[in-house]
Amino acid sequence: MDVAAVLDEFTRRDWQVSDGDAGPLRMAVVGLGWWTREEAIPAIADSELCETTVAVSRTREKACEVAAEFDGVERGLSGEEFHDGAATDVYDAVYVATPNATHLEYVQSAADFGKAVLCEKPMEASVERASRMVGAAEEAGVTLMIAYRMHTEPAVRRVRDLLRAGLLGDPVTVHGHMSQPLLSMIPDPDQWRLDPDLAGPGASVTDIGLYPLNTARFLLEADPIAVQASVDSTSDAFADVPDERAAFTLEFPQGVFATCTASQHASQSSHIELIGTEGRARIGPAFFASEPRQVTVASGETTVDVDFEGVDQMREEFDYFADCVFTDRAPEGDGDHGLTDMRIVEAIYEAGERGERVEL
Amino acid sequence: MDVAAVLDEFTRRDWQVSDGDAGPLRMAVVGLGWWTREEAIPAIADSELCETTVAVSRTREKACEVAAEFDGVERGLSGEEFHDGAATDVYDAVYVATPNATHLEYVQSAADFGKAVLCEKPMEASVERASRMVGAAEEAGVTLMIAYRMHTEPAVRRVRDLLRAGLLGDPVTVHGHMSQPLLSMIPDPDQWRLDPDLAGPGASVTDIGLYPLNTARFLLEADPIAVQASVDSTSDAFADVPDERAAFTLEFPQGVFATCTASQHASQSSHIELIGTEGRARIGPAFFASEPRQVTVASGETTVDVDFEGVDQMREEFDYFADCVFTDRAPEGDGDHGLTDMRIVEAIYEAGERGERVEL
Numbered sequence: 001m002d003v004a005a006v007l008d009e010f011t012r013r014d015w016q017v018s019d020g021d022a023g024p025l026r027m028a029v030v031g032l033g034w035w036t037r038e039e040a041i042p043a044i045a046d047s048e049l050c051e052t053t054v055a056v057s058r059t060r061e062k063a064c065e066v067a068a069e070f071d072g073v074e075r076g077l078s079g080e081e082f083h084d085g086a087a088t089d090v091y092d093a094v095y096v097a098t099p100n101a102t103h104l105e106y107v108q109s110a111a112d113f114g115k116a117v118l119c120e121k122p123m124e125a126s127v128e129r130a131s132r133m134v135g136a137a138e139e140a141g142v143t144l145m146i147a148y149r150m151h152t153e154p155a156v157r158r159v160r161d162l163l164r165a166g167l168l169g170d171p172v173t174v175h176g177h178m179s180q181p182l183l184s185m186i187p188d189p190d191q192w193r194l195d196p197d198l199a200g201p202g203a204s205v206t207d208i209g210l211y212p213l214n215t216a217r218f219l220l221e222a223d224p225i226a227v228q229a230s231v232d233s234t235s236d237a238f239a240d241v242p243d244e245r246a247a248f249t250l251e252f253p254q255g256v257f258a259t260c261t262a263s264q265h266a267s268q269s270s271h272i273e274l275i276g277t278e279g280r281a282r283i284g285p286a287f288f289a290s291e292p293r294q295v296t297v298a299s300g301e302t303t304v305d306v307d308f309e310g311v312d313q314m315r316e317e318f319d320y321f322a323d324c325v326f327t328d329r330a331p332e333g334d335g336d337h338g339l340t341d342m343r344i345v346e347a348i349y350e351a352g353e354r355g356e357r358v359e360l
Numbered sequence: 361m362d363v364a365a366v367l368d369e370f371t372r373r374d375w376q377v378s379d380g381d382a383g384p385l386r387m388a389v390v391g392l393g394w395w396t397r398e399e400a401i402p403a404i405a406d407s408e409l410c411e412t413t414v415a416v417s418r419t420r421e422k423a424c425e426v427a428a429e430f431d432g433v434e435r436g437l438s439g440e441e442f443h444d445g446a447a448t449d450v451y452d453a454v455y456v457a458t459p460n461a462t463h464l465e466y467v468q469s470a471a472d473f474g475k476a477v478l479c480e481k482p483m484e485a486s487v488e489r490a491s492r493m494v495g496a497a498e499e500a501g502v503t504l505m506i507a508y509r510m511h512t513e514p515a516v517r518r519v520r521d522l523l524r525a526g527l528l529g530d531p532v533t534v535h536g537h538m539s540q541p542l543l544s545m546i547p548d549p550d551q552w553r554l555d556p557d558l559a560g561p562g563a564s565v566t567d568i569g570l571y572p573l574n575t576a577r578f579l580l581e582a583d584p585i586a587v588q589a590s591v592d593s594t595s596d597a598f599a600d601v602p603d604e605r606a607a608f609t610l611e612f613p614q615g616v617f618a619t620c621t622a623s624q625h626a627s628q629s630s631h632i633e634l635i636g637t638e639g640r641a642r643i644g645p646a647f648f649a650s651e652p653r654q655v656t657v658a659s660g661e662t663t664v665d666v667d668f669e670g671v672d673q674m675r676e677e678f679d680y681f682a683d684c685v686f687t688d689r690a691p692e693g694d695g696d697h698g699l700t701d702m703r704i705v706e707a708i709y710e711a712g713e714r715g716e717r718v719e720l
Contacts, residue, residue, distance in 0.1 A: 168627075267528075356715060
């Protein structure tokens with residue numbers, strides 16, 4: 001196996017088991033912020049295996065307004081109506097994209113109705129609530145997937161393939177970074193991402209630091225055993241959160257260190273790079289949905305800049321979710337996988353506060 | 361000032377004050393390993409302001425052998441002869457490139473003879489010995505420069521210019537990495553770089569982690585106030601040192617975090633990237649003398665891959681040293697600058713051992 005063979009058919013859906021006949025999986029989308037309207041619903045419309053049939057928002061009015069905007073969305077529901085079991089006959093699964101601290105109740109209701117769930121990350125605002133979410137899905141016997149769109153990003157999958165094929169040697173270190181100018185993107189100082197009651201313990205690690213963190217776990221197919229962290233909030237707008245900026249090191253088994261940074265107050269930038277004993281691979285830009293991905297691979301004496309056509313990460317994610325539901329298999333990013341991230345994130349904040357290595 | 365204006369005349373010697381008339385500075389090179397023979401002496405031969413007139417090695421025999429190999433080298437001396445003051449009339453300055461723990465005595469002798477000194481990094485094996493070196497140079501009133509070749513690397517200087525011009529906004533975070541397969545390069549398990557008595561407290565941070573560390577300081581024009589670190593030695597060959605691999609975070613003032621990794625047991629790889637509030641700049645490859653440098657700059661909406669002709673870093677370094685000597689000014693990488701690195705390195709090993717943040 002050589003690099004070219006691994007990178008051939010770069011965007012292949014090596015994860016797809018079902019054929020198109022199984023679908024569509026009818027989705028209720030819960031939480032109608034810009035991400036759902038501009039990214040998720042269009043991605044579902046473009047997907048092979050899903051369609052949106054229900055839109056859920058805090059108010060019925062907004063839900064109906066959004067429902068009317070998109071073809072095929074049959075119903076608009078308030079959160080209360082959703083919890084009361086309205087329209088359960090017109091959807092099969094639920095996508096939850098509300099503020100972090102409000103995920104649990106939606107997932108609980110969905111599980112009670114026997115619906116599969118795709119829940120945005122971070123899965124909740126605390127380990128305790130995330131555990132209850134996993135329990136609710138298990139008890140009801142429904143699929144719970146956490147929306148890690150990098151798991152079906154071809155650039156990430158191909159780098160993992162290179163690693164699995166031994167073409168980078170043993171992994172030695174990972175560098176990952178994600179930053180964005182949050183207050184330029186959403187010029188509202190009272191937004192939920194900066195409100196610990198809605199967002200959870202922080203702003204940068206939870207919301208975007210999770211990308212390098214989780215992608216490192218995915219590439220290495222391992223979980224960290226300890227973390228160290230530095231966090232800082234200097235600007236007034238970030239006074240309520242500990243991490244306007246953060247740097248953290250994940251210590252994986254065999255002394256593999258993944259060193260990651262994140263900031264909600266920096267220019268948009270993202271990358272992940274894995275260095276092994278025999279080569280390295282870099283994806284950059286890596287994590288923003290709308291950016292073209294670039295991949296550079298060095299294996300032995302050869303360095304390759306890979307050209308490939310980017311895919312809609314959200315479309316791939318929704319189809320992967322539906323494929324798992326149709327074939328009754330657990331997604332790689334299942335509830336337990338998400339819960340591990342929650343524990344790591346909690347340890348990062350603890351390490352940052354104490355200035356000490358925290359074991360997991 | 362825009363990006364193009366800053367990057368214009370990319371390789372300009374903005375540091376040069378003297379004209380060519382001042383030279384040449386006649387160098388005694390001490391320590392004749394592969395680095396001196398293959399990189400340093402040819403670079404001096406190619407320099408504008410320096411020439412090699414004396415070669416010093418442990419044995420007179422080897423010194424004379426190397427002296428005979430190169431045009432213009434008048435004398436070969438044993439270390440003992442050098443310390444005894446032989447041939448002080450045929451050299452003006454001394455380049456010290458012996459194993460770390462043996463630098464001090466050569467610098468002391470050179471200072472006693474009133475010679476300027478360019479000493480390889482890390483400057484010594486301990487903070488205590490490095491302090492004595494600074495004291496010796498100060499007492500004798502001679503120039504002491506530590507051989508940070510990134511200080512005159514145009515890629516690094518131009519990125520600092522961009523930062524100074526505000527084109528990247530305020531710095532937020534730095535990522536830096538350097539790794540190489542030491543035992544493939546020098547297949548000797550008993551080499552001095554793996555011997556704490558000769559190398560100092562470790563193998564990766566001291567020898568190559570110093571590149572991202574020092575370049576972060578140089579770019580940010582600031583010194584870290586605290587460090588955290590993870591170190592690991594798994595392979596048998598690295599049993600005597602703590603850091604076959606290391607990851608460390610330097611906490612600079614204003615919450616700027618530089619997160620760095622280094623390994624002597626990984627594929628050759630190096631990069632440094634600075635992310636600011638308004639842009640970012642990446643140099644990669646960054647730190648190996650023989651690799652072509654690549655620079656990518658993003659400022660606002662514009663991303664530029666910079667094409668430029670690489671320079672011989674060692675030649676630039678020697679000419680900078682000579683220029684400082686001729687104009688009687690302290691180099692940016694003077695003894696105190698190097699001593700700060702030594703203190704940071706010592707703190708990194710302490711932090712790695714204790715699993716705790718160490719303040720500087």
